[in-house]
Amino acid sequence: MISYGNHRFPGKLFVVEGTDGSGKSTQLALLYQWLKTEGYPVFFSEWNSSPLVKDTTKRAKKRHLFTPATFSLLHATDFADRTERDIIPPLKAGGIVLADRYIYTAFARDVARGCDRDWVRRVYKFAVRPTVAFFFRAPLDVAVDRILSGRPHLKYYEAGLDMGWANDPEESFTVFQGKILEEYDRMVEEFDLTVIDATRSIEQQQREMRKIIGQHLSKRRSNSG
Amino acid sequence: MPGSENEEYTGKLIVIEGTDGVGRSTQIALLRTWLESRGHAVLDTGMSRSVLASRGIKEAKTGHTLGRLTMQLFYATDFIDRLENEMLPALRSGFIVLTDRYIYSAIARAEVRGIDSAWIRSIYGMALVPDAVFYLEIKSAQELFQRVLASGRGFDYWESGMDLHMGEDFYDSFIEYQTRMLKVFDRMAKEYDFDVVNASRTVRRVAADLRRSVAKVIDEPSPRRARPRAKVLPVGEPTKPKLVPAPETKSEKTVNR
Numbered sequence: 438m439i440s441y442g443n444h445r446f447p448g449k450l451f452v453v454e455g456t457d458g459s460g461k462s463t464q465l466a467l468l469y470q471w472l473k474t475e476g477y478p479v480f481f482s483e484w485n486s487s488p489l490v491k492d493t494t495k496r497a498k499k500r501h502l503f504t505p506a507t508f509s510l511l512h513a514t515d516f517a518d519r520t521e522r523d524i525i526p527p528l529k530a531g532g533i534v535l536a537d538r539y540i541y542t543a544f545a546r547d548v549a550r551g552c553d554r555d556w557v558r559r560v561y562k563f564a565v566r567p568t569v570a571f572f573f574r575a576p577l578d579v580a581v582d583r584i585l586s587g588r589p590h591l592k593y594y595e596a597g598l599d600m601g602w603a604n605d606p607e608e609s610f611t612v613f614q615g616k617i618l619e620e621y622d623r624m625v626e627e628f629d630l631t632v633i634d635a636t637r638s639i640e641q642q643q644r645e646m647r648k649i650i651g652q653h654l655s656k657r658r659s660n661s662g
Numbered sequence: 663m664p665g666s667e668n669e670e671y672t673g674k675l676i677v678i679e680g681t682d683g684v685g686r687s688t689q690i691a692l693l694r695t696w697l698e699s700r701g702h703a704v705l706d707t708g709m710s711r712s713v714l715a716s717r718g719i720k721e722a723k724t725g726h727t728l729g730r731l732t733m734q735l736f737y738a739t740d741f742i743d744r745l746e747n748e749m750l751p752a753l754r755s756g757f758i759v760l761t762d763r764y765i766y767s768a769i770a771r772a773e774v775r776g777i778d779s780a781w782i783r784s785i786y787g788m789a790l791v792p793d794a795v796f797y798l799e800i801k802s803a804q805e806l807f808q809r810v811l812a813s814g815r816g817f818d819y820w821e822s823g824m825d826l827h828m829g830e831d832f833y834d835s836f837i838e839y840q841t842r843m844l845k846v847f848d849r850m851a852k853e854y855d856f857d858v859v860n861a862s863r864t865v866r867r868v869a870a871d872l873r874r875s876v877a878k879v880i881d882e883p884s885p886r887r888a889r890p891r892a893k894v895l896p897v898g899e900p901t902k903p904k905l906v907p908a909p910e911t912k913s914e915k916t917v918n919r
Contacts, residue, residue, distance in 0.1 A: 493718030521729035
């Protein structure tokens with residue numbers, strides 16, 4: 438039987454979650470640098486990056502082949518590959534795995550797209566439970582502004598245009614992100630997410646993260662780092 | 663989500679199931695011709711033939727690095743794509759949908775690989791209950807082996823269960839893997855009420871049997887007809903798998919509380 442939900446691996450898994458534009462990737466990159474400098478064996482895994490699945494996803498996005506259910510399942514396939522390949526082995530070996538987006542991204546996006554809440558959770562039942570899951574919470578207008586100011590063109594699925602909420606990409610994106618934020622908010626308690634106020638300075642957020650993560654790390658470090 | 667419960671559709675969903683080498687595709691080709699000659703529109707589909715995922719699955723299988731969980735989810739993606747974009751629209755338009763394998767093969771493959779049976783079933787919970795499932799039955803893995811050998815196709819890595827490392831070579835592995843598959847199918851035949859067809863006979867005999875049974879499904883009001891047309895399969899039905907440990911108890915802490 439394969440169900441990693443209650444794994445007892447010696448490694449630690451830290452994940453960052455939040456809407457687009459919440460600054461989570463920046464924070465994770467800083468964390469990675471810090472842990473490496475401190476001499477820990479750190480591994481990084483990013484949402485939607487499995488070499489086995491990437492081409493299929495890319496093609497489906499380009500040709501608009503997805504429905505909410507297949508969008509959900511293909512992303513679960515990608516996640517399963519990374520779980521089997523990138524996440525479990527380092528955890529078994531006692532390493533630290535940092536994940537940019539995790540199952541909560543699927544729970545938020547797929548449910549926002551109309552998938553059944555329980556069904557999506559069941560699909561991901563094999564996932565390793567994170568040591569800490571950070572949720573970078575930014576108010577909707579702040580996050581949407583960050584994305585829209587930095588990006589000339591929103592992609593079809595990114596903007597949620599497949600759902601027909603609005604014809605205008607920016608308007609559709611805002612509706613979509615609003616629904617996603619709602620889902621994240623209800624998951625804070627359900628999954629005990631650690632909320633980070635993403636409106637504060639980058640340095641403040643990073644300090645808070647390091648403090649929390651420090652409590653989960655053993656003192657022994659290698660000197661090679 | 664697809665498979666909206668109790669949706670009415672006028673077509674028929676007919677599943678041909680069976681392990682590797684039992685002659686499914688031959689029989690489907692014959693059935694199709696026969697149905698079309700009788701004036702029925704036929705959609706013929708099958709496992710890993712979806713527009714969305716077939717290429718990806720093929721590539722992933724070539725590398726032999728496809729993990730057990732990843733494989734199940736890739737197949738599920740393929741299935742739901744075909745369900746939503748091929749099978750449901752065809753059934754709504756009154757087609758006879760002939761499908762080479764259905765969720766049962768997917769479940770069997772998962773179960774022999776030690777995957778949680780409740781988990782895999784819940785993923786396929788949105789599938790339609792077919793109007794009929796014809797299970798082409800071969801009693802032993804040895805007989806299957808002879809058939810694959812005679813076909814001249816050679817032995818497929820995955821159909822021989824080589825990823826499970828159960829035997830020294832393709833023969834040992836194939837026999838062990840297919841024996842396990844046959845056991846799971848045996849169990850499912852009862853659980854899901856398959857029409858079992860003895861596939862050890864000649865192609866013509868099997869085809870004649872199938873035609874008779876399919877005609878019944880199409881022409882006569884059967885008990886299945888009284889059931890909701892698009893009833894989804896029961897999710898996580900209690901089963902007693904013999905090959906894999908029973909699903910976990912609810913008391914444990916998992917990530918999806």
